Amino acid sequence: MVRPQEFNTAEVLDKALGLFRRKGFEATSMSDLLAATGLSRSSLYAAFGGKRDLFLAAFDAYRAERTAELNRNLDSRPAREAIETFFRSIIDSVHGPESSCGCMSTNQAVELAPHDAAIRSRIAADFQAIEDAFRRTIARGQAEGSIASARDAGAIARLLVVAFPGFQVMVRAGADPARLDAALKELLTLLGEGPPHPSA
Amino acid sequence: MVRPQEFNTAEVLDKALGLFRRKGFEATSMSDLLAATGLSRSSLYAAFGGKRDLFLAAFDAYRAERTAELNRNLDSRPAREAIETFFRSIIDSVHGPESSCGCMSTNQAVELAPHDAAIRSRIAADFQAIEDAFRRTIARGQAEGSIASARDAGAIARLLVVAFPGFQVMVRAGADPARLDAALKELLTLLGEGPPHPSA
């Protein structure tokens, strides 16, 4: 190597991700991506390949980060509180930096997954990871007592992982957070009626 | 009028809907629509306006039909069975005519709703109609005894209406029907443990 890159790969992927997440794959043009990342056509193509390659790179970076964050958050709190916080943060993302972009995996489950096997298998892995994390957390909660329900942890996890894209879609469509909050409260009923929080 | 149309408006809208539902708005081109409907460029533009107008017309026809079907199905069975059947038919749509296209309202909640107020308000109305139908059905079930839970019908309905796009997204992403079935079974727990079916 003689001349170093003038851009930071991670930053470029993050900028690209922002566009893909907000507008979707089809509605995002290479011109959009060039403008957002600031690099030139040649550099972008040389570094990442075509539009789809860039998309996959950005998506994979996002998936890795979100999966790590998921496990970190679920493991760092009492089980019941962790699950409640996980869903509540989705609802609260309405008030995010700007209008929410939703979850990339959920968005792509709708846009590209039906027509693209590579995307589909990634999304299957994502949902599986979420389900596994839920199951593990529920089992822990049952052991430590923060989750009163005696129902099978795997069965509850399978419902929660379906509820996840449900909340994501509702948020992206602009649903009223208060209503989503009510839905979440009802969902958490399944974990058992025990006093969930110090605040209660 | 001197010369009659050579095409049936409802049929054209149905063909267009099929494309929009399967591929989304952006990924569907006017050429695709012309090929699928069989009519000429002039006819299509003269009859429906531009791509977006055609989309809205097809979408509205779909919404009207699905809303009517929703109410019909929910009202024509014992409440608990009706709700279970409603969700199960989503899961079973995996084995539909060809690979499932998912629910148009859910798909568009992801693709266009965040950027298009006209779409957003339609989708809000759709979800509201679903929630209302659920609430009414749950209340009926509590009165007639097929739903054992004494929890507020509105609260349960608000959860079910969130679960709805969750199932739709999972189906569209190609999730395993058996797993979705397990999730549904867990969800129905909220309606109360009573013997739901003659088959049980």
Add this chain to the structure above:
DNA sequence: AAGGTAATGGACTGATCGGTCCAGAACCTA
């Protein structure tokens, strides 16, 4: 049967799509 009106087929437009390519600028090595 003739005339007028509306639907149709298809050529055409400018814009934009994703992608390629090359000349020149920038940088590290020696």
Add this chain to the structure above:
DNA sequence: TAGGTTCTGGACCGATCAGTCCATTACCTT
């Protein structure tokens, strides 16, 4: 400081996009 290598800017490509327009065809009215 000179040489070689890589990165960068931007012109350029064919394809396709949504949309327009007009000549022709087909039909109903009288």
